[in-house]
Amino acid sequence: MKSLAILGSTGSVGKSTLDVIRKNKDEFKIELLTARTNFRLMAEQCKEFTPKFVYLENKEAQKSFLDELGTNNPQVTLLSDEKELNQIIASEDLEIVVAAMVGIVGLKPVFQAIKHGKHILLANKESYVVAGEILNNLSKKTGATIFPIDSEHSAIHQCLMGVKNKESISRLILTGSGGPFLNRDINDFKNITPKEATTHPIWNMGDKISVDSSTMMNKCLEIIEAKWLFGFDDIDVLIHPEGIIHSLVEFKDKSLIAQLSIPDMKIPIAYGLGFPERINSGGDSLDFEKISNLSFVKPDSKKFPSLVLAKDCINSGGTSFSTLNAANEECVASFLEGRIGYLDIHKIISEVLDKSDIKMVEEIGDIFEADMQSREMTKELININ
């Protein structure tokens, strides 16, 4: 049995991971589950999956969790702080760490898991976007593996199976659904509400990534994630509203390989959990007879200017990735709270990138420093907006 930690088990990716585990109970045992505040769902998950350890970041939620779990329930040890969490992530009993929490909070536990040579199933793109180079270098030293479960990167991973020579690849093509505003008039973007931005046409995801999908910042982060994962700077984006083709690789001879399935995160998660074998995902088959159309559109960078930021940051390198990510996290949170308008998101991020000093990254501390500075500047701009 493979032993597993799910960081962010109460979120959309965390729940899908548990759905896959439910279908493969004899193959996996759960060592650790973590979340921020959702103690009720955590207690339910504990009753069903009996993890050895649980961590809730919020202190109030820790107390409520113990009440909710009750006394007649499985013996679970509730970890009280980050230090204890780090010890469990480092422990020899743990093989696989599913990084499914949202935002830069993922960086410290992902760093810890890589430092201790774990197999990381990465959904938490933010940590890898900001620190890809450092995490890749560290994983080479410790033998850790960083395995993507983002659907697009899982698709590229599958398309690259058996490719021995990088020279044979001519380009990577990341597909994207285009989000909820693909066909909305650009003149109406100023009226977009948080509710509209968090209602994705085909994927059911957490609020932050849903807003990122609507602005196409998600695709921007995915381009950077793909750069660190596969070692390519030349990555194209293709809008494919049906979300059936999850990405493609084109080879030197102009042959293309694509990966297809219905849009369901359980499928790339099962690929990651089972690799190199294939396991039951619990997802449905793709019914070709029911697909009336597969369409493709060139991304519109005037409507979705976030896409251009990926190339800018790749050219600038260093702390530009942390500056971009922190400004985006702050802006999305403020937009969801109704403190700034939809168009302010890109406006403020661009201003922060323009005004920030981009530095070389030599150690992980440089990333946290750039993250803090970017958040401070973003908050100032949000307040004067």
Ligand SMILES: NC(=O)c1ccc[n+]([C@@H]2O[C@H](COP(=O)([O-])OP(=O)(O)OC[C@H]3O[C@@H](n4cnc5c(N)ncnc54)[C@H](OP(=O)(O)O)[C@@H]3O)[C@@H](O)[C@H]2O)c1
């Ligand atoms: N959803 C998708 O289909 C999808 C696809 C590809 C990649 N991803 C990536 O996967 C990650 C998770 O996305 P999601 O949609 O699953 O997000 P989500 O539904 O918002 O879930 C986030 C999870 O992280 C936990 N969390 C939040 N803040 C935390 C903190 N400070 N400390 C510890 N845990 C914390 C949450 O706990 P509480 O529930 O207690 O708040 C929850 O378990 C993101 O990086 C996203 O970009 C998601």
